[in-house]
Amino acid sequence: LQHSHLGSQIPDIIEIRKATQEACRFYSEMSKQGAPLEYLDLGGGLGVDYTGEQKSSLNSINYSLDEYSINIVETVKYELDQSNIDHPIIVTESGRACIASSSMLIFNILETTNFDSEKKQEINSKDHPLLKNMIQIPEYLNLERAQECLNDLNYYREEIRALFRRGQIDLSNMAKTEETYLYVINKIKTVLSRTPDITEELQDAIDNMADIYHGNFSLFQSLPDVWAIDQIHPIAPLQKHNRQPNRRVILNDITCDSDGIINKFVLKDGISNTLPLHDISDDEDYFLGVFYIGAYQETLGDLHNLFGDTNVATIKLKENGGFQLLHEQEGDTISEVLTYVEYEPKNIINRFKHIVEDAVRSRDLSLSERKKITQSFKDSISGYTYFEK
Template sequence: RLGLRPFIVLDRFAELELVLNASVATGVRPNIGMRAKLSTRGAGRWKESTGDRSKFGLSAREMVKAVEKLQEVGMLDCLQLLHFHIGSQITAISSVKDAIREAAHLYCNLRELGATKLDVVDCGGGLAVDYDGSQTNFHSSKNYSTQEYANDLVSILQDTCDAKEAPHPTIVTEAGRALVAHHSVLVFNVLGVHDFIDAASAAKEPAKDDHEILHRMWEALQSVNKRNFQEAYNDIIEHKEESVTLFSHGVIDLKVRARAEELFWATCRRIQKTIREVEYVPDDLRGLNKDLSDTYYCNFSVFQSLPDAWAVGHLFPIVPLHRLEEQPSREAI
């Protein structure tokens, strides 16, 4: 009635059930969006919170499950928006290009899976501010102009859609920093926990006619032992990167990529268990505990709770306010 087109964007797969239940209770068919967890990482101070370990977004496997669930309840036509965000203050234009290229293939693949009403791509924020005037990829600058940023978003999406014979989407951006670069500090609460063991335990042996990359990843998973865990880790990293490249070039589809993710995390989980029994752990593998830890979802926005880029070098301790007498039993981020 107001002439607006609001979207409910899913940050986590678990939120889909909440939206479906609310739809049944109210009799309203919502406009649904999904936030994708891209493998592409940002550039700058916040790049460590992007990529496969991003705090928000649905993985390839979860997006496929969401499409199947919406199809099952006859609401796949409600999926109308794809969203991604690879971090704040993206200093290098190469990261922007890689992200939009991956997102463009996600958009086309989701339409091929039946989401034909999907017609909006929200590229999130990240448009950087050149605080120091150096025009470089230094964390307080950027090596691109606003016009170049816009040109790359449009041209990459257009070229990918033309190649896949998909309609051009409406492009939305959320360049908040470029408009208002101010933040605040908040006390926040934990809303939920993402158990990373689920993704690592879902791997299944590929069928004979599955893509070769899945068979190679399955072989790496089965080969893990105390003598070759480093070799297996090197192999699975290479295969994971190859699967992302194959997807970005349209060689494999979204379901194959989702299977590749499952095999990758299953192999990492097995290597993690193996290195607990050895005396020396190589430097490359010492970060596995962090990579496979749980993720806590907290009710706050970094963009409202920290000073701007020039002050982020300061320490900002995170302190729990209750349950201080309990010893932690899980590793989490």
């Protein structure tokens, strides 16, 4: 057997042809020198079209599975026929292409941070002149003057912030400035939503004011390649498909790391800095699905911020459109993760009990409160590392 590895996620079929051609040259030369070769193993390389763009780029490929197979067989046949060498048994190791679509991540949105406001601010005599000008921007806002309005808005805000740093305006003026900024941004977004033809500067400004949806997941545990190599996975809401999305958002994970953010998304017309999602209320469950993560996200994940493995459900799809639940595996508990980093959960619980007993002796806690707090701590440490109701 001659083994070679073309690479992983090769986007261009021409590069696959070239690498196959080179592998054939080694196979031919070694066969001529007496090596009893029968198998030509070309390793991995078959990519996945994560974005659906069907082009040679980091997260896409410009070929199909059929084209990949035909090109390899054609190249091997031609090169070995040229050298009068018997055809080998061709082996490939297309792990990514085989399993990428076999797994998806599902998580719920815990809360949202919306960067706009419906509350209109009224001018009063205590307002700084720059703030008064800022409040009046919507009076001349239209599609043709949207860029001018954004320029004015940013100028007034920065000037007022500078005055606040120097102690020349009070906190109430500063707070009203920020509220006005969000209100005017909302008005500008509304005007720009009427047309797809806006300047890059305006689009960047709107993207920078995208809402943040905080998801119940760890990027470093479940989607490490998004952080490490800018991998893009298709992401979509799993409900409200009968409603038009009305927010543009970026996603933030549950870790405390500023890198735990997703701000590149696959849309119908290409890659976007924001994801269209729906308004959600505080008491509403809203789930997102991240697709094509079978290669090899959860396996590569780590315990960053001590978030462990997620719950796993293995299902089998049925021909009638239904599914069969084959297996369930609960994710790591807090106590399990603590043992991974050499802490003993029993010792932690005992130390907590001592703290609670001290609080009872000093009359800071009642006996009933002691029991409730201790039980709550035990339940927490034996629970899931992610948020659960």
